[in-house]
Amino acid sequence: MKRILYELIESVRIAMAQIRANKMRSALTALGVVIGIVAVTLMGTAIAGINIGFDRSLAMLGEDVLYVDKWPWTGAEDWWNYANRPSLRPEDAVKLNRIIAASPDSQLAFAVFADGRSASIKSNGNSVSGVWTQGTGAAYGRILTADFTEGRLFNETEDESARQVVVLGYDVAQALFPGRSPLGATVTIHGQPFQVVGVLARQGSFLGLFSFDNQMVLPLGAYRKYFGVRDDYAEIQVKIKDKTRLDEAREELTGFMRRVRGQIPGERDNFNINGGAIFKEKLDPIKRGIAFAGLFVTGLSLFVGAIGIMNITFVSVRERTKEIGTRKALGARRRTVLLQFLIEAVSICVLGGAVGLGFTYILFAVVRGAMPSFPIEFSPLLVVVSMLVSIATGILSGIIPAWGASRLDPVVALRYE
Amino acid sequence: MSPPAPVEARPVRPVGPLVIAIEGVTKLYQMGEETIHALRGVSLEIRRNEYLAIMGPSGSGKSTLMNMLGCLDTPTAGKYEFNGHDVAGMVDDELAEIRNREIGFVFQTFNLLPRSDALRNVELPLIYGGVPTHERHERARQTLIDVGLGNRIHHKPNELSGGQRQRVAIARALVNRPSIILADEPTGNLDSKTGVEILALFNDLYEKGNTLIVVTHEESVARHARRIIRLHDGLIESDGPAY
Ligand SMILES: Nc1ncnc2c1ncn2[C@@H]1O[C@H](COP(=O)(O)OP(=O)(O)OP(=O)(O)O)[C@@H](O)[C@H]1O
Ligand SMILES: [Mg+2]
Numbered sequence: 001m002k003r004i005l006y007e008l009i010e011s012v013r014i015a016m017a018q019i020r021a022n023k024m025r026s027a028l029t030a031l032g033v034v035i036g037i038v039a040v041t042l043m044g045t046a047i048a049g050i051n052i053g054f055d056r057s058l059a060m061l062g063e064d065v066l067y068v069d070k071w072p073w074t075g076a077e078d079w080w081n082y083a084n085r086p087s088l089r090p091e092d093a094v095k096l097n098r099i100i101a102a103s104p105d106s107q108l109a110f111a112v113f114a115d116g117r118s119a120s121i122k123s124n125g126n127s128v129s130g131v132w133t134q135g136t137g138a139a140y141g142r143i144l145t146a147d148f149t150e151g152r153l154f155n156e157t158e159d160e161s162a163r164q165v166v167v168l169g170y171d172v173a174q175a176l177f178p179g180r181s182p183l184g185a186t187v188t189i190h191g192q193p194f195q196v197v198g199v200l201a202r203q204g205s206f207l208g209l210f211s212f213d214n215q216m217v218l219p220l221g222a223y224r225k226y227f228g229v230r231d232d233y234a235e236i237q238v239k240i241k242d243k244t245r246l247d248e249a250r251e252e253l254t255g256f257m258r259r260v261r262g263q264i265p266g267e268r269d270n271f272n273i274n275g276g277a278i279f280k281e282k283l284d285p286i287k288r289g290i291a292f293a294g295l296f297v298t299g300l301s302l303f304v305g306a307i308g309i310m311n312i313t314f315v316s317v318r319e320r321t322k323e324i325g326t327r328k329a330l331g332a333r334r335r336t337v338l339l340q341f342l343i344e345a346v347s348i349c350v351l352g353g354a355v356g357l358g359f360t361y362i363l364f365a366v367v368r369g370a371m372p373s374f375p376i377e378f379s380p381l382l383v384v385v386s387m388l389v390s391i392a393t394g395i396l397s398g399i400i401p402a403w404g405a406s407r408l409d410p411v412v413a414l415r416y417e
Numbered sequence: 418m419s420p421p422a423p424v425e426a427r428p429v430r431p432v433g434p435l436v437i438a439i440e441g442v443t444k445l446y447q448m449g450e451e452t453i454h455a456l457r458g459v460s461l462e463i464r465r466n467e468y469l470a471i472m473g474p475s476g477s478g479k480s481t482l483m484n485m486l487g488c489l490d491t492p493t494a495g496k497y498e499f500n501g502h503d504v505a506g507m508v509d510d511e512l513a514e515i516r517n518r519e520i521g522f523v524f525q526t527f528n529l530l531p532r533s534d535a536l537r538n539v540e541l542p543l544i545y546g547g548v549p550t551h552e553r554h555e556r557a558r559q560t561l562i563d564v565g566l567g568n569r570i571h572h573k574p575n576e577l578s579g580g581q582r583q584r585v586a587i588a589r590a591l592v593n594r595p596s597i598i599l600a601d602e603p604t605g606n607l608d609s610k611t612g613v614e615i616l617a618l619f620n621d622l623y624e625k626g627n628t629l630i631v632v633t634h635e636e637s638v639a640r641h642a643r644r645i646i647r648l649h650d651g652l653i654e655s656d657g658p659a660y
Contacts (some may be wrong), residue, residue: 411489
């Protein structure tokens with residue numbers, strides 16, 4: 001037992017001396033692993049980041065909310081089937097709420113209609129365009145997942161009387177009222193004065209593409225007065241009672257919606273129910289595909305690095321054949337020789353891995369600087385995994401030459417010039 | 418151990434216990450179609466505290482016999498007993514164990530590890546033998562002092578002369594207190610003056626009770642031994658005292 005320890009220490013010492021003696025060669029060989037580890041860690045983190053982003057964004061959409069839309073969110077190949085569907089209307093929501101109220105055992109809690117489009121907003125010479133503008137009911141307050149930094153959502157009265165009040169998203173508020181409170185201020189939307197009653201807390205963006213902070217919410221009545229009624233983006237948001245019984249709720253909602261729409265049995269649904277797990281289910285295979293392809297491609301660069309290590313280990317074994325013979329003559333066993341070259345290969349890999357991690361760390365800092373909302377994180381897990389991957393690479397690439405070295409006939413090895 | 422006898426009365430066969438006994442050992446090498454008979458049936462016994470020279474023309478099988486005696490190689494046929502253990506049937510790692518504990522090698526080309534200092538080189542067999550660090554240092558240091566290199570302990574091979582390098586190699590061979598020391602042409606890479614110094618060191622070791630086997634083609638080297646075996650074409654031609 002002790003003997004193995006002494007041999008191990010000796011092997012590490014020899015490996016370090018070997019790397020030091022062949023600095024250039026070791027560095028060039030390790031470079032392959034450096035690149036491999038950088039590629040794999042970046043890709044791994046990007047994939048993890050996308051996952052986190054998805055989950056975070058899905059949570060923003062509400063885990064206990066279903067969305068009745070004209071379109072499915074996850075892409076429609078046969079768009080003409082959807083184009084002819086009737087848009088969703090506030091009356092649909094009213095009818096749906098009536099059905100829900102009449103079914104006390106229902107999994108559905110309530111429905112609220114929402115319409116949306118892009119609009120611009122002005123205040124005191126400041127102006128923001130391309131703001132996602134939603135018109136909805138006061139019940140939206142019970143669906144909204146974001147907190148308010150100040151103020152509140154419009155209440156029932158303001159909603160029903162179509163008062164010209166508005167809730168601003170975080171970014172919009174910041175842009176129009178840098179460094180001061182917009183509460184109570186008057187802003188201009190579509191040429192009309194609106195009073196700010198609330199500001200939403202910062203939520204971030206959906207995969208860095210669609211910002212939830214670049215929005216504003218108006219009472220539906222006020223919205224319809226200025227932005228009209230026919231809109232493909234109109235939807236009904238339905239809060240459910242128990243998010244663990246999402247499938248049940250979805251089925252129920254489908255039935256209720258068919259009643260609302262007066263569809264006859266056998267007719268295809270002329271609406272789509274989005275949200276909840278359906279989004280995740282559809283996206284999961286895609287995410288897995290991206291993850292697999294990404295890791296495969298980047299894994300390839302690590303593989304190339306491993307080939308480099310294998311090659312250099314072969315060279316090292318050849319150069320030191322006589323030394324192997326001498327060591328064997330002095331009593332080194334197969335295990336000892338195997339260990340020695342394996343440790344050498346692993347040492348180069350771990351060195352490369354460590355440098356690679358360093359580069360990754362720097363790159364992360366750069367990415368964070370450029371895209372603060374992109375969810376990447378330099379985690380201890382990343383360090384552990386990279387080191388394990390480096391060690392595994394070293395073992396896999398070193399094992400064949402080291403095995404060969406361990407089985408050399410000492411007489412043949414001693415004769416080698 | 419009997420006290421050193423006067424020169425003219427040196428015994429032909431010392432009476433120490435048997436260390437090596439080989440009988441009818443052959444070694445074949447297959448070179449494509451051709452079979453080379455490196456050894457054709459060699460029998461010999463070596464006892465504790467012998468000083469033996471193996472001589473013979475090039476290609477006669479000296480190194481092959483040496484490798485066999487040193488447990489680096491196993492015979493194609495024949496018996497080999499080392500301290501009573503059957504070596505002929507041993508596997509690699511068992512042979513390594515015997516080499517580590519029982520045999521010290523001295524090579525013509527020294528075969529030192531170039532990047533390790535003298536002490537590290539001498540420690541190597543002790544590492545493979547599992548000797549604890551402190552004892553290892555102490556023994557390696559003492560052995561280097563014994564071969565006259567007490568002031569060169571931390572020199573690397575390229576900072577030492579040929580003779581000093583060979584002394585390091587001899588210290589490395591001695592450090593595990595082996596049953597035999599095998600030297601293949603130990604003076605082959607040294608000038609004659611340094612060669613004589615090394616042979617004097619060998620004589621010293623012999624006087625202290627070590628068992629030495631030296632392969633050489635030089636009569637002047639063989640003359641230092643007490644017994645000479647002459648090989649010819651894979652067979653023992655003569656085996657007798659060195660005078
Ligand atoms: N590994 C081998 N493969 C094939 N033939 C070998 C091998 N080793 C030795 N031989 C052959 O066996 C014979 C004896 O070789 P050996 O090395 O024992 O000779 P030697 O007496 O040591 O010669 P020298 O004085 O030149 O060192 C030679 O004919 C040699 O060519
Ligand atoms: Mg020879």
